[in-house]
Amino acid sequence: MVRLLALILADTEAPLTIDWLEVAELYREQGLFGEAKDALGRCPEDQQRVTKGVIAGLVDDRSIGPVRFRM
Numbered sequence: 760m761v762r763l764l765a766l767i768l769a770d771t772e773a774p775l776t777i778d779w780l781e782v783a784e785l786y787r788e789q790g791l792f793g794e795a796k797d798a799l800g801r802c803p804e805d806q807q808r809v810t811k812g813v814i815a816g817l818v819d820d821r822s823i824g825p826v827r828f829r830m
Contacts, residue, residue, distance in 0.1 A: 760785055780807055783814055790823045 764785045783798035795818045802811055813828055
């Protein structure tokens with residue numbers, strides 16, 4: 760997970776963009792809750808609102824385990 764996160768956050772070329780929701784989830788799974796909260800703050804407000812809310816709840820609960828939910 761650490762290497763994947765480093766690759767995602769590395770300088771990307773113009774057509775590629777960082778998916779901050781994915782970054783937040785990777786930080787959460789590593790127990791880096793402050794970084795996860797910061798990454799969630801960088802997500803556009805309308806981007807996957809439900810998923811963002813679920814991840815935010817898990818960060819607040821300080822949960823690092825895998826999670827499944829239905830849309």
